[in-house]
Amino acid sequence: MTAPRTRPAALAGALVLVLVLAGCGLVSSSGTFHDATLPDGARPLDGARITVTSKSFTEGVLLGKITATYLAAAGAEVSDLTGAPGSASSRQAQLNGDADVLWEYTGTGWVNYHNRTETIADPQELWQRVHDIEKSEYDLEWLPPANFNDTYAFGAATPTAERLGVRSLSEVAALPVAERTFCVDDEFFSRSDGFLPMLEKYGIPYNAPNGVPAANVTRMDSGVVYTATAQGAPCNFGMIYTTDGRVKNLNLVVLTDDRKFFLPYSGTAVVRGEIIERYPQLRALLGTISERLTDDLMQELNGRVDIDGEDPADVAYDWLKGEGLVE
Structure with a gap:
């Protein structure tokens, strides 16, 4: 994704069938969702007409x-236009x-829509900056963020992390050179x-003495990185996205980015x-959803679609019902 960073076919009324390209395969998204009611029978949006869209990757x-x-x-x-292919169509x-x-x-x-290059490590500060720009320039209201952050990270197999005694990128940087082996895709x-630049930030520059030799870095397709990392070969550490279902599966x-290199x-x-x-x-209703969403939860929900092959509409309804938010 840059994490789900950026992902037009024309939007013609409704998207009858969209094939969603996810990390482990193609998932059907039919532009439909389950009928449900609030547990207390309330209808605070009675009479409202709202169109919901999304990008085409699984989490979106x-x-x-x-x-x-x-x-x-x-x-x-509600008009359901979820699964718009590409990133431009839903945004546009x-x-x-x-x-x-x-x-x-x-x-x-911050990066894709407004071409900003400054890294703002604090999630709340970054949200506020984006909120203010988007409100001023486009009259779009970015509501307070959810409790998940789908950003770049590095992961390790649990046995590898335990063997090397690492839980953070600073601890990786302190390892012997021979153990600093990485799998990444070409784009990253x-x-x-x-x-x-991440290696520079952690003081182990690429192909430099006492850094990370070129031979320690294997470039491969992003989907293969997860498998290679889980196997611990050819690398100890692989580039991942923090809410990808394969992390849990x-x-x-997930190694802590303790020097705050990656943008939230x-x-x-x-x-x-x-x-x-x-x-x-809508503020309260969408806030009710946002406050429940975490990295672990998104890993689980994404995995149910990408790994278990469930339909996103079913997963969404099951989660809402399990949370007691709908009946």
Whole structure:
């Protein structure tokens, strides 16, 4: 993803069938969601008409389905445009006024939409900066972020982490040179905010004496990185995304970025200003969702789609029902 960073086919009324390219395969997203009601029978959005869109990667679709299901349960007439292929179509639909609610990522807003290069390590500060720019320039309301951060990280197999006694990137940097072995994909290797500057940040520059020799770095497809990391060969440490379902499925240890190199990509519900003014109750409703979303939960939900092959609409409904948010 840059994490789900950036992911147009035209939006023609509704997306009848979208094939969502996820990390482990293709997942069908049909533009539908489960009927549900709020447990107390309340309908705070009765009479509201709201269009929910999402990008096409698994996490984006899941967040869109959760949102569509919950807002419809609250009484809204919801048009489901989740799974818009590419990143431009969902964003452009919202800018055009054709879609009202879209889950975004603070890092995406900062880097991709506004071309900012400053790394702001504090998630709340980054959200506030993006919030203010988006409100001023586009009248888009970035609601307070959820409790998950789908950013770059490095992972290790649990036996590898235990053998080497590492839980952070600083501890990796302190290992003997021979143990500093990495698997990365080509895009991350060459990014200006990717692998090489990360090594510099941690004092182990690429192909430098006492750094990380070129022979210690294996470049491969991003999907293969997870398997190689879990096997501990040809690398001890692999580039991952923090909410990817394979983290939990493969029992990988996510290493702490203790020097705060990677930009936060906090998931955030974004609503058009006109719509949030018309239906201010959206703040509380979407906040109810956001406050429950964590890295561990997103790993689990993403894994149910990418690894177990479940439909995103089913996963969204099951989670909402399990949380007691819908019936």
